[in-house]
Amino acid sequence: xxxxxxxxxxxxxxxxxxxxxxxxxxxxxxxxxxxxxxxxxxxxxxxxxxxxxxxxxxxxxxxxxxxxxxxxxxxxxxxxxxxxxxxxxxxxxxxxxxxxxxxxxxxxxxxxxxxxxxxxxxxxxxxxxxxxxxxxxxxxxxxxxxxxxxxxxxxxxxxxxxxxxxxxxxxxxxxxxxxxxxxxxxxxxxxxxxxxxxxxxxxxxxxxxxxxxxxxxxxxxxxxxxxxxxxxxxxxxxxxxxxxxxxxxxxxxxxxxxxxxxxxxxxxxxxxxxxxxxxxxxxxxxxxxxxxxxxxxxxxxxxxxxxxxxxxxxxxxxxxxxxxxxxxxxxxxxxxxxxxxxxxxxxxxxxxxxxxx
Ligand SMILES: *Cc1c(COP(=O)(O)O)cnc(C)c1O
Numbered sequence: 001x002x003x004x005x006x007x008x009x010x011x012x013x014x015x016x017x018x019x020x021x022x023x024x025x026x027x028x029x030x031x032x033x034x035x036x037x038x039x040x041x042x043x044x045x046x047x048x049x050x051x052x053x054x055x056x057x058x059x060x061x062x063x064x065x066x067x068x069x070x071x072x073x074x075x076x077x078x079x080x081x082x083x084x085x086x087x088x089x090x091x092x093x094x095x096x097x098x099x100x101x102x103x104x105x106x107x108x109x110x111x112x113x114x115x116x117x118x119x120x121x122x123x124x125x126x127x128x129x130x131x132x133x134x135x136x137x138x139x140x141x142x143x144x145x146x147x148x149x150x151x152x153x154x155x156x157x158x159x160x161x162x163x164x165x166x167x168x169x170x171x172x173x174x175x176x177x178x179x180x181x182x183x184x185x186x187x188x189x190x191x192x193x194x195x196x197x198x199x200x201x202x203x204x205x206x207x208x209x210x211x212x213x214x215x216x217x218x219x220x221x222x223x224x225x226x227x228x229x230x231x232x233x234x235x236x237x238x239x240x241x242x243x244x245x246x247x248x249x250x251x252x253x254x255x256x257x258x259x260x261x262x263x264x265x266x267x268x269x270x271x272x273x274x275x276x277x278x279x280x281x282x283x284x285x286x287x288x289x290x291x292x293x294x295x296x297x298x299x300x301x302x303x304x305x306x307x308x309x310x311x312x313x314x315x316x317x318x319x320x321x322x323x324x325x326x327x328x329x330x331x332x333x334x335x336x337x338x339x340x341x342x343x344x345x346x347x348x349x350x351x352x353x354x355x356x357x
Contacts, residue, residue, distance in 0.1 A: 007050070007118045013126070014054035024132050027170045029304070030140065034127035038119040038164040041148070042109050047162070050119050052126065055165065061150035065157040071147035072199035073102035076303045078138040078169070079124055079355065081131040082343040087124055087355040090341045092117070094260045099143055102196035107156035108145055115162075116143070123164055124355045135338055136171025140304070144199075169304075176311035177300070179234070180217040181283055182208070183315065186225035187235055187255075194255035205235045217314065219300075223283065224255065231281040237300030237308060238262035241286060242329050244294050246275045261301040265333050267349060272336075274329070283315055290320040298322060299330040307334035 014035045022032055033055045040050035066072050075095045080088045096117070100110040120141070124131070131139040143164045147157035185208035188194020193201060205220070212220050221239055224230045232250050233239050238259040241248040247269050252258040269276045289295035290313075300308040309330045312321045339345035343352065 007114060009118060009122055010049055010051040011122070011126075012051065012053040017129075019129055022130075022168065024137075024168060024170070027168055029169055030167050032167055034130045034139070034166040034168070036123055036126050037166075038123045038162075040111070040115060040119065040162045042160040042162070043158075047109075047112060047115060050115055052119070052123055060148060063150040063152050065147040065149050065151065068152050069147070069154060070198070070200040070203075071106050071108055071157060071160075072144065073099060073106055073108065074142060074144035074197050074199060075099045075102075076197075077141045077143075078303060078341070079131050079141060079166075080138050080342045081128075081133040083133055085133070085357075086343065087128060087131055087357060088341065088343055089120075089353040089355060091260050091264070091351050092120070092353050094263075095143070098197065098258070098260075099145070102198060103145055105193055105196045106198055108147065108160055111145065111162050120164060121355050123166065125357055127166055128357055130166065130168050132168065135342055135344070138169050138341075140167045140169040141165075142167065177218045177308055178216060178312045179219045179221050179298075179310050179314075180212040180215065181231065181313055181315040182220050182223045183228050184208075185220075186228075187220075187222040187232075189225045189255065191254060195252065195257055197257065201235075209235070215314075221313065229283055231283060231286065232256050233259075234300045234302075236304065237302035240265065240297075240299050240301060240329075241281060241289075241295065242297040242299075242325075243289050244296065246277055247329065248277045248279065248281055250281050251278050259302055261303055261306065261337070264337060264351065265301050265307075268333055268336050269329075271348070272332070286313075287315060287318070287320065290322065295320075295322060296325045297328055297330055299333075301333075306337055307331075 017035050036052050037055045038052050041048045077095045096113055103110055145160055145162045148161050149157035149159040187205055209220055219234050221234050222232045233256050266276050298310040307330045340347055
């Protein structure tokens, strides 16, 4: 076992900070990056000495395999700062184990847990000023792995780069989201890579999502690829339906990403005495519930927006508006999750992880 305290981490500090040029009140998601980044190369069958260096452009040969075969996986997580200035992560071990599951599916090497936490925590210590306190503010953290070997033969690469970059984020309010239930295109297939946070899963969604946007819908809720009869997830968020006072969501599978927000909401629902039905969700059942008034809410759940209420959906050229619900589950789960994440509420399940500065 590697002792995290003994991992030699090569640190190159940036000479100046870009922070004074940043308007934290007007951030566009994912465009501003902190002063430093974490980098670790996999060469000759092993992970090399990890480094932290100033955030900067990289140079790769055009033959690097990531550009040709899409061997790339990523994670999305956030750091929060409480009023006392303490920094917190939310269930970060789950992100670590998930990036390794994603990597394994794409024939990429797993990244050691000790390196992950040493790199992440040191990076957050160095860029701690970039984490703004206040509910809704956070530092979005993007770990990712790419195949770097310069060789365009179609087989797994022999060299990889693991990196972490960080971007300050404001409360992300998407407004009410209108969605299209997928009838033609698919995000993932049985035996495929839908459960992995593979970069290519996103690329494959852009075209159908653009078509949906032209029709006035912000997102697509994907259905099973075989029949398009069962609702699965939104492609960056898992999806919950509230039928009367029961919460319904699809079971995870090799087609559905096992979201940490989803898992947390299922637990919070149990804590709040709300019945959760994890089952396949027929489109016909949701349409019928919308018609008879038992469909009270639909919302997405994911790290970026936490909880994202959906106000309408279209399927089979029929549009269904979901009326505003008083005492909405979406708002309640969002508040409860954010309070745990920001150290404002009791952490019954041990989800918070303090980054000692
Ligand atoms: C990242 C992601 C989610 C949300 O997962 P969280 O762990 O809650 O952030 C849901 N679906 C897909 C396809 C994703 O990539």
